[in-house]
Amino acid sequence: MFKKTLTAIGFLILSFTASAGLIDTTNDSFIDQTTGLEWMDFGVNNKDTYDYVASQLDTRDEYEGWRLATKDDVYSLYSNTFLTLTADYISHLDSYGRSTVGDGKNKSVSVLDNLFEKMGYNQVDNQGNAFEIKYATGLFQGDDGLSLFKTYDLVGSFRKSRSHDQVDFYDHMSFDYLSNNTSLVYSTMLVKNKSLATVPEPSTLTIFALGMFGLAARKFKKKN
Numbered sequence: 001m002f003k004k005t006l007t008a009i010g011f012l013i014l015s016f017t018a019s020a021g022l023i024d025t026t027n028d029s030f031i032d033q034t035t036g037l038e039w040m041d042f043g044v045n046n047k048d049t050y051d052y053v054a055s056q057l058d059t060r061d062e063y064e065g066w067r068l069a070t071k072d073d074v075y076s077l078y079s080n081t082f083l084t085l086t087a088d089y090i091s092h093l094d095s096y097g098r099s100t101v102g103d104g105k106n107k108s109v110s111v112l113d114n115l116f117e118k119m120g121y122n123q124v125d126n127q128g129n130a131f132e133i134k135y136a137t138g139l140f141q142g143d144d145g146l147s148l149f150k151t152y153d154l155v156g157s158f159r160k161s162r163s164h165d166q167v168d169f170y171d172h173m174s175f176d177y178l179s180n181n182t183s184l185v186y187s188t189m190l191v192k193n194k195s196l197a198t199v200p201e202p203s204t205l206t207i208f209a210l211g212m213f214g215l216a217a218r219k220f221k222k223k224n
Helices: 002-018 050-056 071-081 113-119 204-223
Strands: 022-024 029-032 038-040 089-091 098-103 123-125 133-141 146-154 165-170 186-188 190-192
Touching (some): 029 071, 071 146, 113 146
Antiparallel strands (some): 038 190, 089 098, 133 146
């Protein structure tokens, strides 16, 4: 009985951990609950080019404390957050280094909406009407140069009936020609390493599960 109780509690904790997503902060950033890494929101540094942002990271400027995201950082964010969803369409990483997740066609909402809201966006087209589109492209260093992380958020049921929300991971070619692009569509993906300030507090569910574990262990000791 004790082993069954431990198994059930362990499954509860693991199930919650596996479904961990993103935490929005008040610092123009969001946290990946799986890795504890803090990411700068889209729409914060898209006013600056990739080359400029990279040149400012070692100065005591607005980007102090941040670093350039690596391919592993970005793919961990992508796989932890999006590849675990129950979405309409998931294309896992192919031999070229591309992957796509899409959802929301013929729906008023998609499983991506809440995540996109926490991550922010770089630009909006047709703001306030049925054709509104929020999108962002993040630049990061991939295997062959700059690579892309893209989000595409359709707002309004009319648009979702014709297309769907989408997020893409592209590491199949070099996009170095975008390093000095001044378009507001592009931003530099910046991250902060784990710290006491960024690691999220245990959830109520996790605390409850650990409490149940303690009670079960106590009863087991009394019986023996």
